[in-house]
Amino acid sequence: MTDATLSQLTSGAYEQALKVIESVEPRIAAATRQELLDQRGSLKLIASENYASPAVLLTMGTWFSDKYAEGTVGHRFYAACQNVDTVESLAAEHARELFGAPYAYVQPHSGIDANLVAFWSILANRVETPTLKRLDAKNVNELAEADWEALRHEFGNQRLLGMSLDAGGHLTHGFRPNISGKMFHQQQYGTDPETGLLDYDAVAAKAREFKPLVLVAGYSAYPRRVNFAKMREIADEVGAVLMVDMAHFAGLVAGKVFTGEEDPVPYAHITTTTTHKSLRGPRGGMVLAQEEFAADVDRGCPMVLGGPLSHVMAAKAVAFAEARTTEFQDYSQKVADNAKSLAEGFLTRGAELVTGGTDNHIVLLDVSSYGLTGRQAESALLDAGVVTNRNSVPSDPNGAWYTSGIRLGTPALTTRGFGHDEFDTVAELIVDVLSNTEAGTTKAGGPSKASYVLGDGVADRVTKRSGEMLDKHPLYPGLVLG
DSSP: OOHHHHHHHHHHHHHHHHHHHHHHOHHHHHHHHHHHHHHHTSEEOOTTOOOOOHHHHHHHSSGGGGOOOOEETTEESSSOOHHHHHHHHHHHHHHHHHHTOSEEEOOOSSHHHHHHHHHHHHHHHHOOOHHHHHSOGGGGGGOOHHHHHHHHHHHHTOEEEEEOTTTTOOGGGTOTTSHHHHHSEEEEEOOOTTTOOOOHHHHHHHHHHHOOSEEEEEOSSOOSOOOHHHHHHHHHHHTOEEEEEOTTTHHHHHTTSSOGGGOOTTTOSEEEEESSGGGOOOSOEEEEEOHHHHHHHTTHHHHTOOSOOHHHHHHHHHHHHHHTSHHHHHHHHHHHHHHHHHHHHHHTTTOEEGGGSOSSSEEEEEOGGGTOOHHHHHHHHHHTTEEOEEEOOTTOTTHHHHOSEEEEEOHHHHHTTOOHHHHHHHHHHHHHHHHTEEEEEOTTSSEEEEEEEEOTTHHHHHHHHHHHHHHHSOSSTTOOOO
């Protein structure tokens, strides 16, 4: 099938679908059309966002959405699930082959769901509580309330050590307001205060002191690679389970950019991920596990999850099939190369980057040198058509709401075809906006962390130049909606 024919079919499919939607709720159809226009007309630099292929998107809009299928392949609690079994089996097969994992669980609806499945699987597998030792597990449904109370206390008093939020970790890695911070007695490791880099000796010392059941590695805003062999050594030394959350960089693992000791799958007992972001699939989650944890992870439903989203599992299978191609490997390498180009573009213009650069897909820009908070920078950039998100920097004086940084990622614009020159220009445009933005004042006349004043003409100037680049790299080329 030629590209022209495929584009024609895609346009027809979406146009007809929107007409059907319009017949029921025209405002939803209008919002959907507008979203495409908005995404086409902006520089999307949010590190956790990407553009899924038309094949992935279309796969989600089918009658698989109508089917309940609690349970696992061949062992469902609903009848007539043979086609769901096929879908889930194919998605798991592609995932195992793609990541070289012994076991893959593709049911989680999100990354947080995947992490919850992993946490409870670790607890079920590793915690030999006094209560369980004296009770017959086969009669678990007959346990007295006093037994359940003892089990809840014993399971809930385990220890977790994860990366702190301001160092680049995720809220599900033991952040106190999150369920992970309530399930476990938790502590956090940070980064070197001078370099912003992981200090493995410091992590090891913390682990020896704290003796966690779970050592969580992975990040959402750390612009460097991690040596997972060293993290596994630390976990083994203290008898911990190494759990790696690779939600952000799964595409770089799948695309063979991260190999050897930078590939977490051979070293982690359990690896979790989302299936969108750099992996460029549908919004969802997944758990990869070594054999010893497979049976426990396989109980994710009903342990944590309800009915799996069969239409999303089908889309995961399509995305994983796409990721098993040389084209995806080329794309993943460009994601990493473009991040370096973006970082170099900032550094040559005097901007300050956390860790001084990047070697993954993330660039973390400290905006305090411009006299701004992350929230002010994020808002000013959005006025100019540059979509980012504010993010904490290590030891951030502005906290997690206002922040002192903005996080930038290259996966989405790389999907559109941006390369070195375009990302250098993106850095120029961002510096232009930040250099011409001033912090506002509060109603009382004091300095504000939220309001800002963007210089006259800056938004128009930046929007014009970014539009020229975007026109050369159209989003979903060939997709024409009436």
